[in-house]
Structures are given as C-alpha cells and as structure tokens.
Amino acid sequence: MQAELNQLLTRVGPGTDCGALLRQYWQPVALLDEFDPRLDPRMAQRPLKALRILGQDLVLFRDQHGRHGLLDRDCPHRGADLAFARHEGDGVRCPFHGWKFDVAGTCLETPGEPKGSTLCRHVRQRSYPVLERSGVLFAWLGPEKGTPPVLPALDCFTAPPSHSFAFKGLWHCNWLQAVEVGIDPAHPSFLHRYLRDEDLQQAEADRSGKQFRAASVGSVAGERWPMTRVMREFCSPEIRFDSVGDGVVRLTTLRAIDDELMHVRITHSLFPHTFVIPLSPTLTITQMHVPVDDTHTYWWSFFTSFDAPLDRAAMREQRLQGVSLPDYLPRMGRHNDWGYDPEEQRTRTFLGMGEDDINRHDQWAVESMGAIQDRSREHLGTTDKVIMANRRLLRQAIDTVRAGGRAPLVLDAAAAAALRGPDTVDCIAPAQHWQAFSEAAMAAKRRAAPWLPPPVNAEAEATT
Numbered sequence: 001m002q003a004e005l006n007q008l009l010t011r012v013g014p015g016t017d018c019g020a021l022l023r024q025y026w027q028p029v030a031l032l033d034e035f036d037p038r039l040d041p042r043m044a045q046r047p048l049k050a051l052r053i054l055g056q057d058l059v060l061f062r063d064q065h066g067r068h069g070l071l072d073r074d075c076p077h078r079g080a081d082l083a084f085a086r087h088e089g090d091g092v093r094c095p096f097h098g099w100k101f102d103v104a105g106t107c108l109e110t111p112g113e114p115k116g117s118t119l120c121r122h123v124r125q126r127s128y129p130v131l132e133r134s135g136v137l138f139a140w141l142g143p144e145k146g147t148p149p150v151l152p153a154l155d156c157f158t159a160p161p162s163h164s165f166a167f168k169g170l171w172h173c174n175w176l177q178a179v180e181v182g183i184d185p186a187h188p189s190f191l192h193r194y195l196r197d198e199d200l201q202q203a204e205a206d207r208s209g210k211q212f213r214a215a216s217v218g219s220v221a222g223e224r225w226p227m228t229r230v231m232r233e234f235c236s237p238e239i240r241f242d243s244v245g246d247g248v249v250r251l252t253t254l255r256a257i258d259d260e261l262m263h264v265r266i267t268h269s270l271f272p273h274t275f276v277i278p279l280s281p282t283l284t285i286t287q288m289h290v291p292v293d294d295t296h297t298y299w300w301s302f303f304t305s306f307d308a309p310l311d312r313a314a315m316r317e318q319r320l321q322g323v324s325l326p327d328y329l330p331r332m333g334r335h336n337d338w339g340y341d342p343e344e345q346r347t348r349t350f351l352g353m354g355e356d357d358i359n360r361h362d363q364w365a366v367e368s369m370g371a372i373q374d375r376s377r378e379h380l381g382t383t384d385k386v387i388m389a390n391r392r393l394l395r396q397a398i399d400t401v402r403a404g405g406r407a408p409l410v411l412d413a414a415a416a417a418a419l420r421g422p423d424t425v426d427c428i429a430p431a432q433h434w435q436a437f438s439e440a441a442m443a444a445k446r447r448a449a450p451w452l453p454p455p456v457n458a459e460a461e462a463t464t
C-alpha cells in the first residue's frame with residue numbers, strides 16, 4: 001500500500017476525509033457504567049466526564065433530569081476547559097467567568113456581563129446528539145445542521161438488558177488495524193491457539209464468556225469438539241465473503257475436518273468498524289472499534305445471549321480485573337510485554353500471553369504493529385482477502401462522502417428497521433449439506449431466543 005493511501009485510511013481527526021466518513025455514524029462514547037458511583041465514586045457528586053473521540057475533546061454529563069449532554073470541551077467564552085466545570089444540576093458552569101450551559105449547549109447565564117446583557121442569547125456551545133442502547137451512550141458527531149442516521153435494529157440493540165452486557169477497553173493503536181484483526185478469520189488458529197483444551201463441561205458451566213472454549217454446534221463421530229480443537233487442528237481455512245447488504249459482509253470460514261464433515265464459522269462485518277461473531281452456540285459478541293484519535297482506539301463489546309439471561313455482574317467483575325478505571329486502560333500492554341511468558345508459549349499457548357483473556361492476544365497483535373501500522377511494508381496473502389476488500393470499501397466510502405454522497409449503512413428509519421441479526425454460527429456440519437445445516441442452526445438459535453418475536457413466515461426468519 002502506498003503511504004498516502006495508508007494516511008487517507010487511518011487519519012480521523014477533524015478536517016480529514018476518513019474522519020468525515022466516520023462522523024456519519026453513531027459512535028459509542030461511554031458505558032452507562034461509567035456514570036455508576038459504585039464503579040466511579042466521583043459520579044455521585046458530579047456526573048461529568050471528559051472524553052476524546054475522533055480526535056475531538058468533549059465533555060459528557062448527566063443533568064438532574066437524567067438527560068445526557070455532550071459538548072465541546074473548550075468554553076465558548078475564552079476556551080477554558082469545561083472538564084473542570086461546576087455541575088449545577090440543570091447545567092454546567094465554566095469556573096473561569098461563570099458562563100453556564102445546559103445539555104443542548106444553550107447558554108443559560110453569563111453572570112459577569114452587565115445587567116440586561118443579551119450576550120447569552122447569541123452564544124451557544126456546540127452539542128452533539130446522544131442516545132442510549134444496551135447500556136451504552138452513542139453520539140453523533142456529524143455536520144452541525146445534518147440529520148443523524150437511524151441505528152439499525154441489530155440483535156445487540158434489540159435484546160433486553162437481562163440478555164445483554166457491554167464493556168470496553170483501550171488499545172494503543174490506530175482504529176483500522178483494530179478492525180482488521182476482527183475481519184481476519186485465519187488468525188484464531190494461531191494467535192488464539194491453546195495447546196490443550198479445557199474440560200468442556202467446565203468451560204460451559206463458566207458463563208463469564210470466554211471465547212473459543214465452548215463446543216461447536218454438532219459433533220465428530222458422536223463427540224463434541226471444543227472450538228479450540230477445531231482451530232488448532234485445522235489451521236488453513238477456506239475463507240469466503242459475500243456482500244449481503246449495503247456495507248454488510250458475511251464471512252464464511254470453512255475447515256474440512258474429513259470427507260464427511262465441515263467446520264463452518266459464519267460471522268458478519270458491518271461497515272465501518274463493527275463485526276459480529278459467535279462466542280458459543282447461544283452467545284454472540286458485537287464488537288466496534290472506535291477511534292479516540294489516530295493512535296488510540298476503544299474496542300466496545302456487546303454480548304448478546306439467545307437463551308438464558310446473562311450473569312452481568314460476573315461478566316463485569318471478570319473483565320474489570322483486566323483494566324483500570326475510570327478510563328478502562330488495560331493493565332497489560334507494551335509497558336509489561338503484555339504479560340509474555342515464554343514457558344507458557346512453549347507448553348500451553350501459541351502466544352504465551354495468558355489463557356483466560358483472548359482479548360489480550362488481539363491487543364498484542366494490533367499494538368505490536370506500532371501505533372499506526374506502516375502498510376507500505378506488509379505482504380498480504382490469500383487469507384487477507386477480506387481485509388483487502390474492506391480497504392477497497394473504505395476508500396470508496398471516503399470518496400462517496402467527499403463527493404456529497406451517502407456512505408454504506410447510513411440508514412433511514414425504514415432501512416434501519418429492516419436490518420436485523422446478523423446471524424452467526426460455529427458448527428460442525430455434514431460436508432455435503434453444510435449450508436443448509438448452518439442456516440438451520442442459525443434459525444434454531446433465533447427461534448429459541450426468548451426476546452425475539454416468533455417468525456411469522458419463512459421470509460421473516462431471513463436476516464441480513
């Protein structure tokens with residue numbers, strides 16, 4: 001890749017072309033948990049936090065009515081930092097000269113100005129629309145007079161709170177390399193390889209959501225196989241990808257186990273930075289990679305259960321051990337070699353960076369490339385074809401937005417309501433009928449979900 005193209009695809013700050021594209025979409029900006037005083041005691045007194053996204057500095061606060069406001073961080077008077085504002089219930093007040101703003105950015109007072117001054121009426125702080133889905137606050141940073149798109153009715157946004165859980169964490173790297181690990185179906189056979197499998201019963205009793213430990217749907221000669229075994233023993237998959245909608249790509253990864261059986265893993269990527277993968281037969285993860293700036297990215301994971309309610313407290317507790325609050329910074333990273341243990345690498349895992357949290361494996365992969373991967377030095381192979389296709393799509397979308405057009409998956413209400421799912425499966429299927437088998441497994445999972453309405457006809461069951 002030419003250095004200029006790498007620059008175009010990776011720079012996201014205000015005024016950049018890729019930044020203009022990403023500003024077309026709702027972006028997750030905070031977990032509701034971040035306003036929970038049990039996790040951040042400061043929130044009991046002052047529910048306000050500074051945040052950075054797409055290279056912009058903002059403040060997010062909750063007012064006394066429970067409304068969230070997302071404002072530019074520099075005070076419109078003379079630019080002091082509103083992260084230090086006084087929270088007064090109905091708005092926030094800049095400590096420099098006392099100007100006060102509500103959640104919409106309306107200036108409520110300029111108390112130092114002469115009596116009768118109308119200055120306040122002419123000043124407004126830029127505010128950004130905020131909405132909540134599945135325990136996460138999303139913001140839209142598009143053009144000031146623009147209309148935000150409608151978030152699609154994905155499973156992760158449709159499931160009730162009892163069946164969903166969200167978490168996030170910071171990676172020290174550019175957003176695109178984070179995305180490119182998610183749409184790389186070849187890497188689990190190596191990066192996430194366990195040299196031995198966990199006891200299946202024990203793995204399935206653990207509902208905290210460890211990836212690849214559960215069994216694939218189906219069996220081999222009557223024996224259920226953990227995903228780890230499939231990934232380890234069949235490491236050169238056939239990868240197919242199909243566009244199944246505007247900006248929606250279905251990835252099908254096939255591993256022939258023998259003449260009779262085919263391992264099938266179906267995942268989806270949704271432009272520009274979301275993908276949906278199966279964690280177990282009844283649990284999916286929807287992951288988004290959202291730029292903080294050019295060299296930092298938050299990953300956001302939405303866990304969605306299609307059967308029993310999730311043990312959200314256990315999932316939270318387990319994941320909090322890996323980060324430090326309030327910013328969800330990983331405890332492991334470049335500063336401590338991501339916990340690398342050569343003995344573990346020799347005897348237990350392919351990578352040697354822990355067995356419990358595969359997220360750390362991905363973190364190493366994306367951070368070790370450097371903050372912004374120099375793609376002029378890479379050599380892509382056949383298994384990188386989805387990555388290549390995604391880069392083409394990204395480049396086209398940048399051009400489309402630059403020309404004033406509509407980017408993929410910037411949806412109106414009708415299109416957003418129509419986009420459902422997407423489905424995922426990890427199964428061992430009869431080699432001759434793997435398509436029908438995997439479709440049936442996905443349909444059965446949807447039918448069993450207590451929070452999805454029963455399909456009224458065959459068409460209603462088809463998802464994107």
Ligand code: FES
Nearest residue numbers: 075077078094097
């Ligand atoms: S800089 Fe904020 S009130 Fe003056």
Ligand SMILES: [Fe+2]
Nearest residue numbers: 181187192362
């Ligand atoms: Fe991974």
